[in-house]
Amino acid sequence: MGTIVIKFGGKSLANGTGLNNVLRIIKNKQAVHENLVVVVSARGNTTDQLEGLLETAKQKKGYTTALNNLKKEQLTPCHSPELEQDFTALEDILKGVSYLGDYSPKIKDEVLAQGELFAAKQVAKLLVKEGIKANFVDSRKLIITDSSFGDALTLEKESQEKVLDYFNNQEANTVNVVTGFIAANTAGETTTLGRNGSNYTASLLANYLNASEFQNYTHVDGIFTANPDLVADAQKIEQLSFNEANELANFGASILHAKTILPLVEKGIPLRILNTFNTNDNGTIITKNNTQKGIKSISVLDDVSLVTFEGRGLLGKVGIDARIFNALSNNNISVSIISQGSSERGIGLVIKTNRATDAILALEKEFETDFYKRDVNKISVLDDVVVISIIGQELNDFHKPFNALIKNQITPLLFNNTITGKNVSIIVKKNQLNKAVNVIHGQIFGVAKKINIVIFGKGLVGGTLINQILSNTKAILKRRQIQLNIVAVASSKKVLLNKNGVSENWKIELEQNGIENYTTETIIEFAEKHHLENLIAVDNTASAEFIQEYIPLIKAGFDLVSSNKIANTSSNEFYIQLREVLKENNKQYLYETNVGAGLPLIDTIKLLHHSGEDIVKIKGVFSGSLSYLFNTFSTEDRPFSEVLQEAIDKGFTEPDPREDLCGNDVARKLLILARELDLVNELSDVNIKNLIPEPLRAIDTNTFLQSLDELNAPYQELKSQQKSGNVLRYIGELSGDLSKSNGAKLDVKLVFVPNNSALGSLKGSDSIFEIYTKSYGENPLVIQGAGAGAAVTARGVFGDILRLIEKS
Numbered sequence: 001m002g003t004i005v006i007k008f009g010g011k012s013l014a015n016g017t018g019l020n021n022v023l024r025i026i027k028n029k030q031a032v033h034e035n036l037v038v039v040v041s042a043r044g045n046t047t048d049q050l051e052g053l054l055e056t057a058k059q060k061k062g063y064t065t066a067l068n069n070l071k072k073e074q075l076t077p078c079h080s081p082e083l084e085q086d087f088t089a090l091e092d093i094l095k096g097v098s099y100l101g102d103y104s105p106k107i108k109d110e111v112l113a114q115g116e117l118f119a120a121k122q123v124a125k126l127l128v129k130e131g132i133k134a135n136f137v138d139s140r141k142l143i144i145t146d147s148s149f150g151d152a153l154t155l156e157k158e159s160q161e162k163v164l165d166y167f168n169n170q171e172a173n174t175v176n177v178v179t180g181f182i183a184a185n186t187a188g189e190t191t192t193l194g195r196n197g198s199n200y201t202a203s204l205l206a207n208y209l210n211a212s213e214f215q216n217y218t219h220v221d222g223i224f225t226a227n228p229d230l231v232a233d234a235q236k237i238e239q240l241s242f243n244e245a246n247e248l249a250n251f252g253a254s255i256l257h258a259k260t261i262l263p264l265v266e267k268g269i270p271l272r273i274l275n276t277f278n279t280n281d282n283g284t285i286i287t288k289n290n291t292q293k294g295i296k297s298i299s300v301l302d303d304v305s306l307v308t309f310e311g312r313g314l315l316g317k318v319g320i321d322a323r324i325f326n327a328l329s330n331n332n333i334s335v336s337i338i339s340q341g342s343s344e345r346g347i348g349l350v351i352k353t354n355r356a357t358d359a360i361l362a363l364e365k366e367f368e369t370d371f372y373k374r375d376v377n378k379i380s381v382l383d384d385v386v387v388i389s390i391i392g393q394e395l396n397d398f399h400k401p402f403n404a405l406i407k408n409q410i411t412p413l414l415f416n417n418t419i420t421g422k423n424v425s426i427i428v429k430k431n432q433l434n435k436a437v438n439v440i441h442g443q444i445f446g447v448a449k450k451i452n453i454v455i456f457g458k459g460l461v462g463g464t465l466i467n468q469i470l471s472n473t474k475a476i477l478k479r480r481q482i483q484l485n486i487v488a489v490a491s492s493k494k495v496l497l498n499k500n501g502v503s504e505n506w507k508i509e510l511e512q513n514g515i516e517n518y519t520t521e522t523i524i525e526f527a528e529k530h531h532l533e534n535l536i537a538v539d540n541t542a543s544a545e546f547i548q549e550y551i552p553l554i555k556a557g558f559d560l561v562s563s564n565k566i567a568n569t570s571s572n573e574f575y576i577q578l579r580e581v582l583k584e585n586n587k588q589y590l591y592e593t594n595v596g597a598g599l600p601l602i603d604t605i606k607l608l609h610h611s612g613e614d615i616v617k618i619k620g621v622f623s624g625s626l627s628y629l630f631n632t633f634s635t636e637d638r639p640f641s642e643v644l645q646e647a648i649d650k651g652f653t654e655p656d657p658r659e660d661l662c663g664n665d666v667a668r669k670l671l672i673l674a675r676e677l678d679l680v681n682e683l684s685d686v687n688i689k690n691l692i693p694e695p696l697r698a699i700d701t702n703t704f705l706q707s708l709d710e711l712n713a714p715y716q717e718l719k720s721q722q723k724s725g726n727v728l729r730y731i732g733e734l735s736g737d738l739s740k741s742n743g744a745k746l747d748v749k750l751v752f753v754p755n756n757s758a759l760g761s762l763k764g765s766d767s768i769f770e771i772y773t774k775s776y777g778e779n780p781l782v783i784q785g786a787g788a789g790a791a792v793t794a795r796g797v798f799g800d801i802l803r804l805i806e807k808s
C-alpha cells in the first residue's frame with residue numbers, strides 16, 4: 001500500500017489511555033502500511049497553556065509553577081536531556097518577555113511551536129523504545145510560509161519540493177512523526193498555521209505525497225447529526241461528501257475547515273475521522289462522491305452576540321449594508337450571520353461576543369450623523385445567544401421543526417437562510433439551547449419524539465395510569481416512535497422527580513425519595529432546569545384547589561389532560577379564562593374521561609357541534625354506580641340497602657356513597673356536556689334530585705354506613721308506584737332551546753322508563769348517552785358501555801395523552 005497520513009489531536013496525545021492507544025494504533029498500522037506519516041498536535045491543551053505563560057510573563061507575574069507543571073507533563077512518560085534543554089530555552093524566552101513586558105507575534109509563534117515539538121519528540125522516542133523505526137520530523141524544515149506570524153500562508157511550490165525531497169529519501173517501514181501546526185518562513189523563522197492548524201499540515205502532506213487516505217484521530221467517533229453532549233439521540237454520520245463537509249465546516253466543525261479540505265479535494269484523497277478512544281468504530285468517511293440522500297446535521301455556534309441595528313429612516317436605502325460591513329471589517333470584526341428582519345426590527349448581525357463592544361462602537365461612529373437625523377434609532381446588543389444551524393435543511397421543509405419550537409415556547413430571535421442554499425440558522429437565547437437542539441433534532445431525524453409527563457394524583461386512577469404507561473412504553477416507542485417519560489409523580493404530600501422517567505418502583509421511590517412541601521413551581525423549575533420538551537401535565541386528583549395550578553402550568557408550556565371534573569364545572573368565568581390562556585399559549589386540554597370514563601363522548605359531541613350539527617337534547621344514565629344500583633333494584637326483589645351495600649362492596653361507589661347519591665356527580669357531567677355546546681350555565685342551574693333522605697345528609701360517613709336500612713322505606717314506597725314493564729333510572733337530561741346560550745334546561749332526576757327502551761334495557765354498571773340531533777330526529781346517536789371504574793378511566797386518560805401527542 002502507498003502512503004497514508006494519520007494525525008492525532010491534543011486529547012488523543014494526553015498521558016494515559018490516549019497516548020497508549022496512539023502508540024498501539026501506530027504499531028498496528030505500521031505493520032500493514034509501507035509509508036506511515038504521523039502528524040501530531042501539541043498534547044492535551046499545551047498550546048493554551050503556552051499562550052497563558054506568555055501572557056503571565058508579559059504582565060510580569062510569576063509563571064514558574066505553571067511552567068514546572070507543564071514540564072512535568074511533557075517529560076512524561078519519556079524523560080530526555082533534549083527535552084530538558086528545550087525547556088531551558090523556553091524559560092529564557094519567558095524571562096525576556098517578562099523583562100520587556102511585551103512580546104511580538106513572532107515570539108508567540110516561537111513559543112507555541114514548542115507544544116508540537118515536545119509532542120513529536122515524545123511520540124518518536126516512545127516508538128523507538130518499542131522497537132519501531134521512527135523519526136522525529138520538524139515540519140519547519142518542510143512547510144515554508146510567508147511571514148504572517150500566527151496565521152501564515154503556505155508557499156506551495158517550496159513546501160511541496162521540500163516535502164518530496166525529504167520523504168523520497170526515507171527508508172520504507174519508517175514511521176515519520178511530524179509536528180503539525182508549525183512551519184517556517186523563507187528566513188527560517190518559526191511561523192504557525194493558525195489554531196487547529198495540525199489538520200492543515202496533515203492534509204498538505206497528504207496532498208504532496210499523494211496519500212491514499214488521511215485518517216484524523218480525534219476523541220469522538222466521527223461527525224454526528226448533533227453534538228452528542230447536547231442530544232442523547234444524536235447519530236453518527238457514516239459518510240459524507242466534501243461539499244457537505246464544507247457546509248459543516250462553516251458552522252464550527254473545525255476538523256472540516258475549508259483550508260484543511262481543499263488539498264484533499266484537489267487530489268480526491270478521502271478523509272476519515274476516527275476515535276483514538278474507540279478504535280472499533282469505523283468513524284465517518286468523507287469522499288468526493290456525493291451521498292444520495294444529502295446529509296443533515298445540527299451545529300451550534302456559541303459565544304456569540306446579536307447586534308441589532310434599527311434604522312427606520314435608512315432601511316431599504318441603498319448602501320446601508322455595505323456601510324455596516326465596512327465599519328465592521330475595518331475593525332477586523334467578522335459577521336457570521338446577518339438577517340434583515342421586518343423593518344421594525346431592523347438588521348440583526350451575529351458576531352463573537354468578545355467583539356460586541358467594538359462592533360457597537362464602530363457602528364455608532366459610522367452612523368453618527370444618521371443618529372442626529374434620527375434615521376438610525378437604536379444599535380443594541382444581546383449577549384448570551386447561540387446560533388443553531390441546520391445544515392442540509394431546505395427552507396420549505398422547515399415548518400415542522402419550527403412549529404415544534406414554538407410549541408415548546410422557544411421563539412427564535414432571528415431566522416436566516418441566506419448564507420448558502422441549504423442551511424437554516426436560528427438564533428435563540430443560550431438558556432434555551434439544549435431544549436431547542438433536542439426539539440429540532442427529534443423533528444428532523446424522526447428519532448423518537450420524547451414526551452415528558454407529570455402526573456398529579458397517585459390514587460386509583462393515577463396509580464393505574466402510571467402502571468399502564470410504564471408497561472406500554474416499549475411497545476409505543478417501537479410502534480409509534482414516541483418515548484413516553486413520566487418525569488414526575490405528585491401526591492398531595494410528596495413529589496418524585498426523575499428526568500429520565502420513573503421506574504416500576506415509583507411507589508417505593510416516591511415514599512423514599514419524594515420531595516416534601518413541594519409546589520407546582522418546584523415541578524416547573526425542574527422541567528426548566530432539565531430543558532424538558534413536549535410537556536404534559538395530567539390531573540388525576542379530585543381536588544378543587546388543584547385546578548388553580550392549571551394556568552401556571554399552561555404558561556410554563558404544559559399541555560393538560562385531566563380526569564378531574566372540577567375545572568370544567570367551576571364558574572363559567574374560570575371556564576372561559578382557562579380556554580383563553582390555552583389559546584394564547586397554543587396549548588391543548590383534553591378531558592375525555594370527565595364524562596363516561598373512556599367512552600368517546602366529549603370528542604363525539606365536539607365533532608357534531610363543530611361540524612354544525614344541531615344537538616337538541618342529551619339524555620342518559622351518566623353514573624356507573626347509580627346505573628348498577630337502579631338496574632338491580634328495579635328488577636330484583638331485594639331491599640334497597642342490600643343492593644347499595646353490594647355496590648359499595650364491589651367498589652362501584654365512592655367510599656362515602658352519598659357522593660354518588662347526592663346527584664352532584666351527574667350534575668357536573670351534565671354541565672360539562674352543556675358547556676361543550678357553548679351553553680352558558682353554572683352548576684347551580686342544574687335541578688338535582690338528591691337521592692339521600694334529608695335526615696341522612698349531614699351525619700358522618702360511618703354513621704351513614706350504619707344507617708342504610710333507613711333508605712328502605714322510601715325506596716320501597718317509590719318502587720310500589722312502578723308500573724309493570726317499567727324500571728327506575730337516574731338520569732341526566734339536557735333539553736330546552738339549545739340554540740340559545742341561556743336556553744338550556746338541566747335536570748338530574750329519577751324516572752320510570754319502559755324496560756324495552758334503550759335506557760330501560762341498560763345492564764350492570766354501564767352508562768348510556770343518547771344524543772338527539774336535528775337531522776336524526778327521533779333516532780338518537782347512542783354511546784353506551786362501561787362508563788366507570790379506575791381501569792377504564794385510566795385507559796381513557798392514556799388515550800387523551802396519546803391523542804394530544806398526535807395533535808402536536
Ligand code: ASP
Binds near residue numbers: 010181195196199
Ligand atoms: N496545537 C495547536 C492548537 O491547539 C494546533 C492544533 O492542535 O491543531 O491550536
Ligand code: MG
Binds near residue numbers: 594600602
Ligand atoms: Mg368519556
